[in-house]
Amino acid sequence: MSLPVLEVKDLTVEYATARGPVHAATGVTFTLAEGDSMGLVGESGCGKTTVALSLMRVLADNATIVRGHVWLDGVDLTELPEPVMAKQRWSKISMVFQAAMNSLDPVHRVSDQIVEAIEFHEDVSRADAFARARSLFGAVGLDENMLRRYPHEYSGGMRQRAVIAMALACNPRVIVADEPTTALDVLVQDRILDQLREIQARLRMAMIYISHDVAVIAEVTSTVGVMYAGRIVEKGPTRDVFVTPIHPYTEALLGSVPSARGPKKPLRTLAGDPPDLISLPPGCPFAPRCPNALERCRVEDPPMVGSEGHWALCWNPVRPVEPVSPAAPVKTLTMTRE
């Protein structure tokens, strides 16, 4: 069993708006060990990107981490002063953003951008930094002649590879990939997913893979958290969650995804729209759309059911499961590290 690298506990984030606070993430809790790849899946506005931005501490100005902690190798990132956090970013935890074009500076050569990132974090010579950039390009399948080019000379897929190379530049412990292939064609996506998986396994990094695409999550992650209205409503090994979902939302979400393979099953549809995160209903936020909703779902917060490894927050799950004993899943973290 590998040591936990990243431990997130009760992470709760709000955005201040004119209409009131937006409850973008509520009570998000998970642990990631070396070499783990965890997916966060959900629809737009479910809070998955907010979680990513909080881990990196690059939230928008109107956002606040109201509660909760993020321990990276035992250091609480939420309490670090910004200059210290800046050193952690990219060297300990790095992120691949959805819009690759926006993560590259259009007026600088890609090589300069990667070298600059390496030099900021490590005491290395320019030549060494450049050599590392070159080997990173090899790792992500880019021709090293592209290094000295500008971002506009790259295609969409190449840009995304360059951004992945940059995220890997300082050998981070954790990489957060936020919809890294969403804007790409399937054949390009296929290759980037392959490389990402291969690199992640080889470097034993922990990866958080964020996507709305259930099929991609099925392929690249070993555990998955399903998010709805800012909460992780179900979490477990990817295979278990897909084969035996507990939460009605998970079941509906998985059932509504068309597949190009296997028997052509009828698609589920789900009525209604995701809730307004400013005025959330009491009780379970999914209750208004839930085919299984009971009276109490609209009143009381749902309990954690299932097992420690695979649980959901639900009063009336889609299959019979035991309640999880209150102390079990959200373990207090061991803070001792040498």
Add this chain to the structure above:
Amino acid sequence: MTIAATTTASQQPVIHPGAESGSSAPALVVEDLRKYYPVGGALFRKATSFIHAVDGVSFQVARGESLGLVGESGCGKTTTAKMLVKLIEPTDGKIVVRDRHEQMVDLATLGGRDTKLFRRSAQMIYQDPYESLNPRRTVFDTIAEPLVVQGIGSLHDRESRVGRMMSQVGLTPIGNYMFRFPHELSGGQRQRVAIARALILEPTLVVADEPTSMLDVSVRSNIMQLMLDMRERLNATFVYITHDVAVARYMCDRIAVMYLGKIIEIGRTEDILEHPIHPYTRALISAVPVPDPGFVRPKVDIKGGIARPVDPPKRCRFYDRCPLASKVCEDNDHPPLTPRDGDRLVACYNA
């Protein structure tokens, strides 16, 4: 009964896998369609190069049938779609559409007045409901606009027609939505408005350009169901543009796979998905992630990336990336679509 009203625990709403089309008389005939865009020209210098966006595309679609145009970005599927509804003019080739009066209309012969009449028969649904709706128009104004433009009905008639249309697309209760503006609607509701606008004239040809790709998964299946219902109700011919073969599987009776302006394989959707013949189709289908953690996809065995079709060489468009490429492919023109098992057509010398 509306879609929105059908979700209860006891009867789970489902999309039933494709009802097969019955009639066979072609409602849309496309012959050797081409669209070239000049590149590298200047004010007093004629362009010498051309992007062959669509390069000799032919197909037929029967009344009530749904054909999917499938391919990656830049394959020419959207350009083809826009030519079908006469939003852009082809460089060459012929498009004949059966209109609402059962007349076969050659789009090239239509003048201004006739084009406007033709629009009653052919409508398009766009990808992005955040951009395709005028933010200053209410739901009513948006859906009624085609009626106004075409001068159909009195205000009273229009009101009742819009009301009926709204309940058909699931914008209910009608009174709640009629006078809302797009910013007050969710993405799924906006796309319902866009669909209602396209269908209010009861067109016989509907061209839908990735109508669900901007929507969230749980909303997407609702909109897919709605489009299937409306197709059945109107007995309209659908051309469905998508990059997602999994979506095409549910929406289309047949699919045509496009690569750099050419159709390289066309046939019944299930046949192609189960048994793709062209190496590009095989790669495309292998590359689609499968929402099943236990499924191991076959390796994709093509190399390189998609190029811009600027003055492409005569040989097969897929030559540079093809695992089966041989001397035949290099020496000959792009292969013609030839019949394979059943009603499949494939453009390949070696597959």
